[in-house]
Amino acid sequence: MNVEFISIPKIEDNRGNISVIEHDVLPFEMKRVYYLYDVPSAAERGGHSHKTQKEFLIALSGSFDVVLNDGKEKRTITLNKPFEGLLINQGIWRELNNFSSGSVCLVIASAVFDEDDYIRDFDQFIAYKLFSDR
Template identity: 75%
Template structure:
């Protein structure tokens, strides 16, 4: 059973260059095969994203620009992780509730996922999530 201790910050290799830095996310950076990539942007002030868990899918979140908080909950513990570096990402294992909050102006959240979109993989109600953890 996944816990928030299984959710870790991972460094993304950074190639520094006077012309600008470059970072690459490949399968040797994250512990799953990449099946889907999407990003969140233009999130209005005070808005929240996430508010769900996945039965099987794992995700890797990166703040490409700006910052935001990721609130993780495994039904026993809660932890908030602030993402604000484009060369560091948060691995979120399956069966972890996540909420994204406190987006700065201009924040861009990149999500690298272990699977394509499958509605049946989502747990969208917190009480249903708690039931799956008991």
């Protein structure tokens, strides 16, 4: 599956730790940053795929599950460390759920918002994957 964990450099200090994401941490240029918070534990976010955009997800606080599907394999990954993130490349369906109380999900994207890049229907995603994998 076309995803990978990426460690974020961490500077430890007895006054508190700091992690920094600069140009060499991610394999793409940052074009948009947004975050999810106050998500009820029973709610789901995501439910889409991107045709070209890549995203890097980090659990800044708390935890949540990322359910991934590439059209052949389904996998669930729990994010719960602010110094490690999940790179989701294009062509991967993602759903976020099981948010803990107070969790914050930071998303760094390789592109600005473009509705045409989204596939929001799972059946259309499967059809797109069948066509694009030829």
